[in-house]
Amino acid sequence: MVDWKEICSVIMKKTKVRGKPVAVSLFRDAIPAGYEPIQEPPCAIVHAAMDEGRRVYFDADHHDCYVGVHHAGIVPGKKEIVTGEYLSKTSSFFTYEGAARLKAGTHSLPPGYVKAIGAAPLDEVPEGVQVDWIVAVCNAHDACILGGCRMARDGVQPYGTFGTSLCGELFAVPWYIENVMVVGGDFGGRMHNRIKQDQLFVIIPARFADTIPKLLLDIKVDVKTSREMTKPPWSPFWQKKDKAAKAAEPVEPAPAAGGEEPAFTMDWDDEARALVKKVPEEMREMIIGNAEQYAKENSYAAVSMKSMREQMAKMGMDLDEMMSMI
Numbered sequence: 001m002v003d004w005k006e007i008c009s010v011i012m013k014k015t016k017v018r019g020k021p022v023a024v025s026l027f028r029d030a031i032p033a034g035y036e037p038i039q040e041p042p043c044a045i046v047h048a049a050m051d052e053g054r055r056v057y058f059d060a061d062h063h064d065c066y067v068g069v070h071h072a073g074i075v076p077g078k079k080e081i082v083t084g085e086y087l088s089k090t091s092s093f094f095t096y097e098g099a100a101r102l103k104a105g106t107h108s109l110p111p112g113y114v115k116a117i118g119a120a121p122l123d124e125v126p127e128g129v130q131v132d133w134i135v136a137v138c139n140a141h142d143a144c145i146l147g148g149c150r151m152a153r154d155g156v157q158p159y160g161t162f163g164t165s166l167c168g169e170l171f172a173v174p175w176y177i178e179n180v181m182v183v184g185g186d187f188g189g190r191m192h193n194r195i196k197q198d199q200l201f202v203i204i205p206a207r208f209a210d211t212i213p214k215l216l217l218d219i220k221v222d223v224k225t226s227r228e229m230t231k232p233p234w235s236p237f238w239q240k241k242d243k244a245a246k247a248a249e250p251v252e253p254a255p256a257a258g259g260e261e262p263a264f265t266m267d268w269d270d271e272a273r274a275l276v277k278k279v280p281e282e283m284r285e286m287i288i289g290n291a292e293q294y295a296k297e298n299s300y301a302a303v304s305m306k307s308m309r310e311q312m313a314k315m316g317m318d319l320d321e322m323m324s325m326i
Contacts (some may be wrong), residue, residue, distance in 0.1 A: 021049035042068025059116035073109030267302035
């Protein structure tokens, strides 16, 4: 039995998702108590659950877009939808062939397979309601982490698309391919869900939910050993390693933990210096270079903890979390 509250907590603590992760449920026969209908485009159930904390559903009588209910297999698609004419006849960029081929290749659930589809915050799914897949919205950095939850266990890469119908990706594709997905969605789907330019959808079928804590709660990397396995003989890594080995020979007292003084090329405040000395030597050069470049680009006289945190935040990362992984 999956503890959805715990899964939700892990996702929110270890990644920067927008709002709350969403539980999508396919209602085969009846609509469970606790869900309210929406008269909006079906894809908007993600926004309602994610940002507003509502438990909602759409069906044949409660929606505001025939494309969404078509991909959900609830209402037969109109000719203009299944042929793609709603795209080719209303825009200057879709050709008839392009739109028709796109819609023919977009999944829909089997007609009549579900009565309705619902969405709820992952930690507020009513007891007894089956979760079919999880949807989370995050930036590309966290999508790379969260989207790899299955891949890290069995090597199966996530499925990804950009620009295709979001309602097909939300309501049908996971049922067919049974795989983790990282998708951009189409313009309408992104608009109805208020998606920012740097945000993506990560969709995780319930059968892979147990891979989420296995990844996020033990996300540590042995950088030194990794580099020993991947660096060619001419890499500066080996030169530094040889230098460190000679310095450690018992001719003089061994150097203090942390190795040689990092090669700073501009001023660093004491706190930032102390932090970077905690970083494995194999990573220092890259981190120092990036931190100093960021400081120069922003006209800072010195690298500080403030500038480093600011740099990490702009990359969608947390400095403390990054250090805890080292």
